[in-house]
Amino acid sequence: MAEADRQLLFVGGAGNATLAVDVVTTALEQARRRGLRIHVTNQEATLTATPTITAQADAVSAVDFSAPGESAAWARERAAAGERYDIVFGVREMAQEAVAEVAEALGAPGNTPRAVRRVRTKDEARAHLAAAGFPQPRFTVCADEEAARTFLAETTGPWVVKPRDAMGSEGVTRIDGPGELSAALGFLPGEGSFIVEEFVEGPEYSAEGVFLDGKPHVLALTSKELLPPPNFFEVEYVIPAILPEGTAREIERQVTAALAALELRYGQFHVELWWTERGVVLGEVHVRNAGGWIHRMLAHVIPGLEWFGLVYDDVLGNPVDKAALKPVRGSAIRFLTPPPGRLAAVEGWEEAVSHPAVIHAELAVAPGAVIEPHRSVENRVGHIAVGADTPEEAQALARKLEAQVRFVTEPVQG
Template sequence: MAIDVYANNCLLIIAQAHSYRIAPYLKAAYQRGLKPILASNGEYSLIQEVSDGLCIDFNQPEEALEQILQLTQNDVIVGVVGCDDSTVELAAEVAQSLGLPHNPPLAAKLSRRKDLARAHLLQAGCSVPKHLLINIAEFLQQPLSSKYNISFPCVIKPINLSASRGVIRANNNEELIVACQRIQGILADLDVNAELNSTDVAFEQAHALIEDYIDGVEVAFEGYLQNGQLYCIALFDKPDPLEGPFFEETIYVTPSNLSDTLQAMILKRLAQACDAYGLRVGPIHAELRVDGKDAWILEIASRTMGGDCARMLDSNSLDGDNEFTLEALSITLLVGQKVQVSKPQGSRGVMMIPIPKEGILRKISGLDSARKVNFVEKVDIIIAKGHKLIPLPEGDQYLGYIFARADTPAEVTKAIRDAHAKIQFAISPLWEIAPAC
């Protein structure tokens, strides 16, 4: 389904220079008759090798906005996409300046800053865990939980990172101190240009969020907003319990086994939260905890789901188009066209293959056997042999993905587990080089 708005129409894609989301957005843009223009960061960005490109400094948002508007003034921009958490706010500002469909820039900022989001949702009466924003260095000087009214167990997390990076459970004051020290190290080691991209870099590196641990099941939501109305594409169960001390996500499987009542509550809570943010249009990815009392908002992002997980939803129908992707859906919404998406047929699932330990990846075996497991569609390994592996909470990568489809969630989950059990990763330890005498 090509989008025939007018001749030479362009889609502006704002992304990190090495974002894995660039390729699927480029493909979806071309398939819909749009010329993609990439705005990215990095002095030596390779984006011009694959598409027209603009090199932008994300750490200077006002200058970046002016530069984008100036460099594209002769182009017919019909939509603006922010691929990553760190680019959705700038994308909203550009679209607002051009009079195109967009979320308010503040709403986009709330979707990437956990501390601001928590405070905003609490003020709006939404269900969020009890939380506390701390300056990590100041907290470590006098880390008494009674002074800060902290109850255990609790979870401490950076205010702006995704994929469970730096998220740690603490069961007592001693564990909380260790967790704070660990997060402080993670934030200090961040590549500011590639991972924060904000005028608030110093604040984001100095602060963390402490919140109540919610004992319950965790779910992921993938959907979209159209004229402020929230629609669900898929609700994913996470069969592996996420109890800490770290919160590495592994399996997503849909449809959810939760009752219709609980699923309706989740949709209601998410709609309330999106409204509180001010989000109006585009993709929505959310994470929630469901206990016996409520559905608690953990995260709402105004982007598609992370990693290559989105590929398990490919080929659903989009207004008669046989090749649906979440990227195609996002583009269609952000150029102002209406969509109606049917939910996936049967059951689908994916495993984000966890990194078992730190070291150098030396050998991978058992892939052929894993790919032959009944209901497994694909096994992708994305980290090459010889590369360093860093597990959570410091790391932010997975070894790869296992995709499966079947009639039921139980069949999908079993297929993924059986396939994963057949893969062996040989990981050698890291050895520090001794200084020369």
């Protein structure tokens, strides 16, 4: 088959949000540069809501990735009708099981559905890693409040209460005693079982990378600053993480070993972790790119990097210079956290974001909007991402620019 006839099946398209559209636009542009034809699938309403994505595709189809088996059945029908897809890929967290099922149905490279399902179900991933010898906090899956209280009585706090399969810190709360449990359960999204686990003490990081020849390759480590407990809202990323070289090497060693133990082999990865007194403690594992504009930050710290393009190159057999996939510059982002209340004014924004080192900036609120308490990434109202020669310089600059922005809020009446 001629190179121009090679086709990418992009499962799940983009979510209807600025960041999601930017990620997928970048991924599709990198596919175009490799001569790939593009077929995008997504839920019908989201296809309509993301016209810039559908405009980049050669074909689009309304397929519900959230319905078990529907994407794989659709793909089999297309294959039976003579369609051929060389690469199956997707970036949305909630579409990763569909991506794996479609790849398996078509005989295309991909992760097994079982492996993806395991890492998307947080307690199953924890149990699998613990069985493989990786340190993990004690945890339990609870059907109700009574089960959670039993676990609290048998363990030493503090603890974390969280849903089994959500993302973006949605519904995640730290509690220091049984008296805080009911409120934490009320913060969970939806109903059903949930997880209670021991809180891990230590700074949090993540590893961003890609699978090449079936093996994980860490591109960079990201350090994080979070709002104080009880919440886990991330307010800063710095890439590469400012760490001693030996610590960084140990984190990378543990991450790559864990990905192999979890039987993952394809696409991108974003692995969350803590550095503790006992070394690396792994958190959640994702078989997709990181959020929070990290895809743009990585492109600054590794000049010429095409993160999504590496996935396509791996399938197509294009040469990849692994030695060049290392950070040589620094980047940082600050997520703005104005005080809750009705927004009366924003001062200093234009001056801050006019700085030539700004990679990307967005303000998603305007005077009159109500600022809610910051509980998850869904509450992010703006950000400033910068690039510099070193991560230390980037961090200092991002914090300086954030300090130039002042949000004036008033109490919400009624």
